Amino acid sequence: DAGVTQSPTHLIKTRGQQVTLRCSPKSGHDTVSWYQQALGQGPQFIFQYYEEEERQRGNFPDRFSGHQFPNYSSELNVNALLLGDSALYLCASSSFTGIASYNEQFFGPGTRLTVL
Amino acid sequence: GDSVTQMEGPVTLSEEACLTINCTYTATGYPSLFWYVQYPGEGLQLLLKATKADDKGSNKGFEATYRKETTSFHLEKGSVQVSDSAVYFCALGPFNDYKLSFGAGTTVTVRA
Numbered sequence: 318d319a320g321v322t323q324s325p326t327h328l329i330k331t332r333g334q335q336v337t338l339r340c341s342p343k344s345g346h347d348t349v350s351w352y353q354q355a356l357g358q359g360p361q362f363i364f365q366y367y368e369e370e371e372r373q374r375g376n377f378p379d380r381f382s383g384h385q386f387p388n389y390s391s392e393l394n395v396n397a398l399l400l401g402d403s404a405l406y407l408c409a410s411s412s413f414t415g416i417a418s419y420n421e422q423f424f425g426p427g428t429r430l431t432v433l
Numbered sequence: 434g435d436s437v438t439q440m441e442g443p444v445t446l447s448e449e450a451c452l453t454i455n456c457t458y459t460a461t462g463y464p465s466l467f468w469y470v471q472y473p474g475e476g477l478q479l480l481l482k483a484t485k486a487d488d489k490g491s492n493k494g495f496e497a498t499y500r501k502e503t504t505s506f507h508l509e510k511g512s513v514q515v516s517d518s519a520v521y522f523c524a525l526g527p528f529n530d531y532k533l534s535f536g537a538g539t540t541v542t543v544r545a
């Protein structure tokens with residue numbers, strides 16, 4: 318059973334460009350969350366998608382947007398890249414079974430984005 | 434808002450030593466608490482969790498008890514191995530909320 322997969326593994330972009338990151342959830346999971354992990358810090362919640370809609374959003378600007386497809390996979394898009402967007406972007410999947418905080422999130426290996 | 438504060442590292446230990454990583458939290462209501470581990474070059478793996486006060490989570494020799502009176506969830510292991518070298522994150526899931534709030538992480542290095 319494949320876990321959470323993300324692509325690409327690494328990405329290098331320049332300031333002002335746009336980037337799309339992809340995530341496939343663990344089999345049986347219907348919910349995808351995205352996190353940004355800057356070097357030496359803990360992950361920060363960007364947003365969560367469920368039933369193809371953004372269900373909750375963290376404190377990130379509108380330059381960060383996402384999408385969830387009918388097969389539950391997801392994309393994270395970042396426009397007008399800034400140097401400060403350089404980070405490891407983690408995708409996590411879960412299966413909603415009731416109380417939200419009980420739902421275990423399974424993380425992928427991440428995409429390392431470098432903005433020059 | 435809800436937040437987690439964990440012990441700063443790095444922590445360096447010898448094999449078979451005892452490990453404790455302190456974690457305290459601030460939250461309204463009754464959050465769930467988690468410890469995640471990140472091995473070099475990998476994503477986060479759930480190590481253990483607790484969803485209510487006095488619950489004890491345990492896995493791979495690690496333990497943590499949800500203490501509401503001290504708002505703490507300290508991670509402990511009695512005898513560490515070189516393979517336990519990793520970054521450990523304490524995390525909080527607010528009650529009936531979808532996000533996880535993470536601490537800054539503690540880097541642990543175990544020497545043979």
